[in-house]
Amino acid sequence: IISNCVINLSPEKEQVFREAFRVLRPGGRLAVADMVSLAPLPLEVREDLALYAGCLAGAATVDELRAMLAEAGFVDIVIRPKDSDQLLEAWGTGESLQNQVFSAYIEARKPIK
Known part of the structure; x- marks a missing residue:
């Protein structure tokens, strides 16, 4: 399963990961x-509709994502940051949000058994 900047838009991220786990074959990624x-x-960031539509206000923390993936049953969870400064500048998020939010590659695997 692949996804690009979509899960942060879901208010039920746990359900997204449970469903992804359900549809993957054993060993699937x-x-x-x-x-x-x-x-x-x-709160003022999370309730800002423009920031939500811009994929920022719905961002979960690394620990939250890791816990949600593990609770769904995934293993080999890797959350790898990528350079996001230019992306956040282009979105005009301001200096304060640039120090709070970043883009990341998130990988996980459904166990074979």
Whole structure:
């Protein structure tokens, strides 16, 4: 399963990962590029519709993503940051959000047994 900057838009990320796990064959892989936050985002950011539509306000933390993937049953979970400065500048997010949100590659595997 591949996904690019979509899961952060879902208010039910846990369900997204459970469904991905359900449809994958044993040994199947999940490969996602998405926005991730360093810490829980402030309420004013999470409620900003423009930032939500811009894939920023719905970003989960690394720990939250890792827990959701593990709870869904995934193993070999890797969350690898990628350079996001130019992307965030192009979105005009401002300096403060650039220090809170980044793009990451998220990989996980459904166990064979």
